[in-house]
Amino acid sequence: MITNPKTEGSGIIGCKPQIGPCPNQCPECFYNDSNPYCSFDDVNIPTENEAKDKVVRMNDLHDSNIERGLVIQAVKDNHYKDFFFNTSISNFNFTVNGKLAPVVLTVNPGYHPYNTDDDFIKIDNPPANLMFVRARINLWNDKLINDICQYYSNRKVPVVLTYMRYTNSKYIPLMYYDNYGVNQGKKTHISNSYYCLSKKQEWVESLAIRESYPQVYLCGTWYSSACRYCGNCLREYFATKERIDKKENK
Numbered sequence: 001m002i003t004n005p006k007t008e009g010s011g012i013i014g015c016k017p018q019i020g021p022c023p024n025q026c027p028e029c030f031y032n033d034s035n036p037y038c039s040f041d042d043v044n045i046p047t048e049n050e051a052k053d054k055v056v057r058m059n060d061l062h063d064s065n066i067e068r069g070l071v072i073q074a075v076k077d078n079h080y081k082d083f084f085f086n087t088s089i090s091n092f093n094f095t096v097n098g099k100l101a102p103v104v105l106t107v108n109p110g111y112h113p114y115n116t117d118d119d120f121i122k123i124d125n126p127p128a129n130l131m132f133v134r135a136r137i138n139l140w141n142d143k144l145i146n147d148i149c150q151y152y153s154n155r156k157v158p159v160v161l162t163y164m165r166y167t168n169s170k171y172i173p174l175m176y177y178d179n180y181g182v183n184q185g186k187k188t189h190i191s192n193s194y195y196c197l198s199k200k201q202e203w204v205e206s207l208a209i210r211e212s213y214p215q216v217y218l219c220g221t222w223y224s225s226a227c228r229y230c231g232n233c234l235r236e237y238f239a240t241k242e243r244i245d246k247k248e249n250k
C-alpha cells in the first residue's frame with residue numbers, strides 16, 4: 001500500500017480498488033494529468049489493519065461510481081469501519097452492509113456540460129449522505145463559484161473549494177499568466193509541478209466568498225495543502241454519519 005503524501009498523518013487513508021486511468025478523463029485532474037503517487041496499473045488497497053482508526057477515502061485516482069460494485073466490495077472485503085466515497089457523477093446509491101455511506105461530489109469536474117468554468121451539477125434535494133460538494137475554482141470562474149456556493153448553501157450542503165493547478169498553460173487565459181506564474185515556470189505542489197497560485201494567494205482570493213457563506217471552506221489552509229492541517233473531510237465525514245443515523249433511525 002502506497003500512502004498519498006497529501007493525506008499522510010491526517011487520519012485519512014486513500015484506497016483505489018480499480019485498475020487503469022479514470023475514464024471520466026476530467027481535464028487537469030490532479031491525478032490523471034500529473035504523476036500520481038501510485039500506479040494506474042495496480043490497485044492500492046489498505047489492509048484492515050492499515051485502515052484501523054482511520055477514515056478511508058475511496059478512489060484516489062478514480063471515481064467511486066465507476067465499477068461501483070467493485071468499489072463497495074473492496075470496503076466489505078477489508079472490513080473498513082469508516083469510509084467515504086468520491087465521485088463526479090450524481091449517483092449517491094452507496095449502501096454498505098445495509099447502511100448509507102457518505103459521498104463527496106465534485107460538481108464542476110470539467111467534463112461536458114459541467115465544465116469547470118461554465119456549469120455545475122445541481123442536486124435539488126440533497127440526500128443525507130451527500131458529505132459536501134467540491135468545486136474547482138480558479139481566478140476566472142468566480143460567477144460560477146458564487147452560483148455553486150449560493151445553490152448549495154441554500155440547501156445546507158457544505159462546499160469545499162479546490163483551487164485548480166495546471167500542468168498545461170493552454171487552460172489559463174492569457175490575462176492570468178502572471179498570477180499563475182506561466183512565464184516564471186511551474187511550482188512544486190505536494191509532489192508534482194504546476195502553474196498555480198501560492199496557498200497564501202488561494203487563501204486571500206477565497207476570503208470574500210468564505211466570509212459570505214459559513215459552510216464554504218478551502219481545501220487546505222493558508223500555508224499548506226496537507227490534509228493534516230485542514231480537517232474539513234474528517235469534520236464533514238462525522239457530521240454526515242450523524243445525519244445518516246438520524247435519518248435512518250427516524
Ligand code: SF4
Nearest residue numbers: 219220227230232233
Ligand atoms: S478538504 Fe482538507 S481534509 Fe479534505 S482533501 Fe482537502 S485538504 Fe484534505
